[in-house]
Amino acid sequence: MKKNISGKLALITLQVLLLPFLTGCWSSHEIEEVSLEIGIALDKGYLSSIDKEFEEQDGGYQKNNNITITFQTVNTKGIGNNSKGGGSSEQHSYLNVSETGDSTFQIVREIPLRRDHPIIGHHLKVIIISEELASNYSIKDLLDSYLRDNDIRPSCLVLISKGRASNALETNVIGEIPSFRLTKMVENGYRSNKILPAMPLAKLTGKIQSESSFLLQNVISADGEVKLTGAAVIKGKTNKVVGFLNEEELEGITWINGKVKGGVVKSSVKGQIIAYEIKSMKSKILPHINSGDITFEIKIETEGRLSENWVNRGKPSDNKFLREIEKSIEAEIKSLMENVVQKMQNDLEVDVAGFGNKLKIKHPKVWKEVKKDDWDVTFSKLPIKYNVEVTVADYGAVSSD
Amino acid sequence: MIKSEEKITTTQAIVIVTNFILATGILTLPRTSVEKVKTPDVWITVILGGLIMIIAAIIMVKLSQQYPGKTFYQYSQEILGIWIGRFLSILIICYFITVSGFQVRSMAEVTNFFLLESTPLWAITMPFMWIGLYLVFGGINTIARMFEIIFPITLFFFILVLFMSFKLFEIDNLRPVLGDGITPVLKGIPATILAYTGPEIMLLLVAFMQQPSKAVKVVIIGTVIPMIFYVFLVVMVIGALSIEGVVVRTWPSIDLIRSFEMSGLIFERYESILLVIWIMQIFASFVISYYAASLGLAQLFRIKFNKIGFILLPIIYIIAMSSNNINELFKLGNMIGNSMWFLFLGLPLFLLLFTKLRGAKS
Numbered sequence: 001m002k003k004n005i006s007g008k009l010a011l012i013t014l015q016v017l018l019l020p021f022l023t024g025c026w027s028s029h030e031i032e033e034v035s036l037e038i039g040i041a042l043d044k045g046y047l048s049s050i051d052k053e054f055e056e057q058d059g060g061y062q063k064n065n066n067i068t069i070t071f072q073t074v075n076t077k078g079i080g081n082n083s084k085g086g087g088s089s090e091q092h093s094y095l096n097v098s099e100t101g102d103s104t105f106q107i108v109r110e111i112p113l114r115r116d117h118p119i120i121g122h123h124l125k126v127i128i129i130s131e132e133l134a135s136n137y138s139i140k141d142l143l144d145s146y147l148r149d150n151d152i153r154p155s156c157l158v159l160i161s162k163g164r165a166s167n168a169l170e171t172n173v174i175g176e177i178p179s180f181r182l183t184k185m186v187e188n189g190y191r192s193n194k195i196l197p198a199m200p201l202a203k204l205t206g207k208i209q210s211e212s213s214f215l216l217q218n219v220i221s222a223d224g225e226v227k228l229t230g231a232a233v234i235k236g237k238t239n240k241v242v243g244f245l246n247e248e249e250l251e252g253i254t255w256i257n258g259k260v261k262g263g264v265v266k267s268s269v270k271g272q273i274i275a276y277e278i279k280s281m282k283s284k285i286l287p288h289i290n291s292g293d294i295t296f297e298i299k300i301e302t303e304g305r306l307s308e309n310w311v312n313r314g315k316p317s318d319n320k321f322l323r324e325i326e327k328s329i330e331a332e333i334k335s336l337m338e339n340v341v342q343k344m345q346n347d348l349e350v351d352v353a354g355f356g357n358k359l360k361i362k363h364p365k366v367w368k369e370v371k372k373d374d375w376d377v378t379f380s381k382l383p384i385k386y387n388v389e390v391t392v393a394d395y396g397a398v399s400s401d
Numbered sequence: 402m403i404k405s406e407e408k409i410t411t412t413q414a415i416v417i418v419t420n421f422i423l424a425t426g427i428l429t430l431p432r433t434s435v436e437k438v439k440t441p442d443v444w445i446t447v448i449l450g451g452l453i454m455i456i457a458a459i460i461m462v463k464l465s466q467q468y469p470g471k472t473f474y475q476y477s478q479e480i481l482g483i484w485i486g487r488f489l490s491i492l493i494i495c496y497f498i499t500v501s502g503f504q505v506r507s508m509a510e511v512t513n514f515f516l517l518e519s520t521p522l523w524a525i526t527m528p529f530m531w532i533g534l535y536l537v538f539g540g541i542n543t544i545a546r547m548f549e550i551i552f553p554i555t556l557f558f559f560i561l562v563l564f565m566s567f568k569l570f571e572i573d574n575l576r577p578v579l580g581d582g583i584t585p586v587l588k589g590i591p592a593t594i595l596a597y598t599g600p601e602i603m604l605l606l607v608a609f610m611q612q613p614s615k616a617v618k619v620v621i622i623g624t625v626i627p628m629i630f631y632v633f634l635v636v637m638v639i640g641a642l643s644i645e646g647v648v649v650r651t652w653p654s655i656d657l658i659r660s661f662e663m664s665g666l667i668f669e670r671y672e673s674i675l676l677v678i679w680i681m682q683i684f685a686s687f688v689i690s691y692y693a694a695s696l697g698l699a700q701l702f703r704i705k706f707n708k709i710g711f712i713l714l715p716i717i718y719i720i721a722m723s724s725n726n727i728n729e730l731f732k733l734g735n736m737i738g739n740s741m742w743f744l745f746l747g748l749p750l751f752l753l754l755f756t757k758l759r760g761a762k763s
Contacts, residue, residue: 205650
């Protein structure tokens with residue numbers, strides 16, 4: 001009996017002693033006490049007037065002012081005020097903070113010196129790099145700290161901005177968060193073929209390491225508005241921006257590599273506008289090797305709808321007219337592709353449409369040989385044939401004009 | 402010799418083998434194998450590695466079946482005499498101790514990096530090890546029943562989460578198939594072996610089986626399940642990150658899960674849930690190797706099993722903490738993988754042939 005009681009006592013003591021272990025996270029921080037960064041803009045270093053004043057007062061450390069990073073964080077204070085419904089609803093739901101330095105990671109850790117809430121990266125959605133910076137520094141170096149980070153997820157998107165990157169993180173619409181706007185815009189590829197498939201850090205790692213050139217979506221901004229326009233060309237050897245493709249050139253690229261999910265081809269018949277809506281498309285890059293010479297053939301098959309027709313007395317119900325339309329669209333698609341290939345081969349000397357990759361897949365041995373030289377240079381001298389087949393499957397709700 | 406309530410069923414044996422195999426390898430296999438193979442054909446390497454492991458496991462089973470009811474620690478003394486037998490047993494015990502130390506440390510390292518950033522390593526490892534000790538005291542049957550709970554949960558979630566990454570998958574990342582021929586594929590096999598450590602438990606497990614005759618079936622099914630899973634894993638990871646990307650990522654499999662967000666489902670991010678479940682899997686591996694080592698020492702030196710458990714606990718902890726950085730940890734992992742060739746392929750084969758020849762003579 002006595003033994004039983006002491007056993008119970010021991011059990012109770014043990015239970016009490018174990019309680020402190022159940023308190024949960026050792027190293028937790030309250031979510032209200034941190035700033036969630038959702039967007040980052042990397043720009044060429046510039047000092048704001050406040051920065052200059054700080055430096056005059058000896059606030060600073062040994063650094064070069066190469067890079068200015070703008071952090072966009074969610075403004076929790078603003079949200080709180082809005083819910084009260086007071087006059088403070090004018091406040092934006094985001095906050096932008098800039099800091100200048102030379103190490104991207106050091107710059108983040110300078111923020112706690114200036115703000116009460118340190119920045120944490122768990123919810124980073126988008127990184128925008130300005131052209132000025134990316135043409136001078138390798139994006140591999142610029143993004144290194146983000147790729148290494150344990151908080152920042154590799155799902156974070158990367159964009160290039162032709163102008164100041166931090167401007168893309170501004171908006172005039174109250175309640176809108178620019179970083180979220182950008183990530184949503186990138187997903188609009190099913191409505192337009194001028195948008196590249198999203199490039200998260202996860203995919204970018206492979207591209208950076210592979211030494212072959214690639215594209216990143218370009219975003220421009222003006223007065224709080226942004227627009228996805230064309231793409232930045234990144235040279236594989238250096239990982240620096242070497243040029244840009246405009247919207248039409250990007251369209252050509254998406255036709256070549258078959259990454260089209262939707263969109264429009266505008267063309268004309270008898271000088272009048274017609275618009276073709278892409279419903280499906282298949283693209284094949286076929287590398288041919290004839291006695292050591294490499295040639296490429298692009299085969300495209302697409303099916304879609306005539307969505308707009310300005311042609312007088314053009315009856316789509318007439319097969320002859322339909323054929324005419326198809327011819328005109330075929331020619332348009334072909335010229336889009338020729339246009340961008342011409343730019344890749346003659347102006348930029350890069351292959352960003354995936355020709356090299358197709359050669360690697362179809363003829364690995366040949367690829368091993370050509371890889372020894374600069375593929376981008378080899379590519380720019382290769383002949384390319386085009387083969388486009390358009391089928392207008394229907395013409396919408398109007399059969400004649 | 403072994404009490405009937407200590408016996409385990411065939412299914413339990415399969416679950417033990419599978420749970421032992423699936424551990425640390427899941428997180429690093431895509432990288433370690435691509436580093437060696439350097440072509441997208443890694444999935445072939447993974448299949449070949451699995452087949453080699455199955456052959457090794459069948460040899461171990463055949464050897465154990467020659468001595469019904471006895472573990473390796475007991476019959477090795479019968480084959481080669483007390484001293485050599487003891488020496489070999491100690492080698493294998495050391496192997497199991499190292500494996501459990503390695504599992505503990507990798508678990509702590511990954512948890513520390515992704516989940517509990519400023520929690521000290523000892524605070525992560527200690528509860529893990531204590532609970533492990535508690536389970537080891539329960540004996541093989543308790544362990545087997547515990548594993549039966551872990552197994553379906555982990556496998557279901559692993560596969561579910563892998564399927565979710567389908568949006569990132571690009572078939573071109575896996576082509577060309579055999580572009581550089583078969584040589585790089587073969588070169589990669591040793592790198593996959595660490596991911597397959599596990600079937601060696603059969604050296605003792607056969608003695609505990611209700612139907613030892615089914616042991617071959619056990620190792621085949623027990624190894625094929627992880628093999629299919631690994632192939633699927635490697636294909637998904639390379640398909641999303643490409644071989645150039647996989648090589649530079651320390652924990653490629655977690656990165657794959659971190660690379661997508663599912664809005665609309667209960668969770669948007671799955672890496673935490675995956676890691677928590679993966680810890681259960683590591684726990685299984687840790688416990689079984691801990692048990693194997695304790696059993697060995699108990700049988701070898703006729704010490705009470707429970708005492709051994711307590712003695713081993715600090716030793717495993719020291720081994721776990723002996724790596725000063727992550728490179729040393731990975732090196733330890735490679736060492737374990739390399740020792741497999743001798744301990745669990747060469748040695749059992751030799752012992753089996755020795756037994757057969759001697760049997761033929763007499």
